[in-house]
Amino acid sequence: MKKRLAVFVSGGGTDFQSIIDGVRNGEINAEIAVCVASKDGIYAIERAKQNGIRYEVYKKSDYGSAEEMFEKISGLLDKLKVDLIVLAGYLTILPSAFVRRFKGKIINIHPSLIPKYCGEGFYGMKVHEAVIKGGETESGATVHFVDEGVDTGEIIARAKVPVMPGDTPETLAKRVLEAEHKLLPRVLKMLCDKNN
Template sequence: MLKFAVMASGGGTDFQSLIDAVKAGQIDAEICCLIASKPDIYAVERAKKAGIPVEIVQKKFFGSVEAFDRAILATLKRYLADFVVLAGYLNIVGPQTISAYENKIINIHPALIPSFCGMGMYGSHVHEAVIAYGAKYSGATVHFVNEEADAGPIILQEVVPVLEDDTPEDLAARVLKTEHQLLPRAVALMAGGKLRVEGRIVKILE
């Protein structure tokens, strides 16, 4: 059975969707650890309740981005992670880690990439931008991670409507429900060896 690490920076609702899917047998893989960007996030409590090991790796304690990258990679290797899932992780994954886990790092973004993504587009900023632009649809995207923010090959996408009276909070809640379905599906495909990357195209194998 494959092992995957989850990396998170917040409340961990996407992380919880993975915990639940593994427990229900929908994902044929083991969560080997949670790598948290700080100690006081609720994702850490979710991991403890589920009996998942927690590693706190805080960027501010490293003298350079290279040292931080090495620490992340060393942690993943120590837990023998076969692949990695970013579930609301707000730090940029470094080049050493990306190289070691090429097409093995999955991220979820709360919009339809390539729209409303890239540097600075995270959390409520995304939904505020969608509404301000007047977009009629938003959604969620699961993609592989490469060296450019939110630019890796797309695995799955799901569309949600943007309603005329939506606040960013309304839209965020609607997108989040989709995330909780989409991310476990993508991870299940990854764990089952059902994803093949050809250039920018991700093919889902039968």
């Protein structure tokens, strides 16, 4: 039985593309049931369209509260019989009720070696700026289960990359992203094979 994935996105969707490629080439024994986007006009939606993947946009501004929005999303995921939720560059904090409802079924990829440079306020380029400012010699990416804290869930796997002399946040981000594109499909392969 193929696992059914929901991929949550907020931007260009390069991690999403690595999942699409992994599913298409048979590395990941799964199908992408839906792409959940946090806003219109992001390139991740184009990737969904190009690959015939259903996508739905849920914007916080359209709902009275995050809880209300995620109640709607929960209904969709239940209807689509989703087995695993992948946060692939999704910048909205999940409400506790949603996390509890899908406990053990939500994973996130974070662009640092957790427990360093994670938690509230550490996302995107801010992470890489902090790593360079901190004088680190290595950074990387971490895939972890999501719990009710921010970036505090059980770590599944990490990939390390060097921080080079003269790195800018942009050059480091590119190197970390390349590591993410290998790490995320590898973790998904493991999770989808494990429970079959």
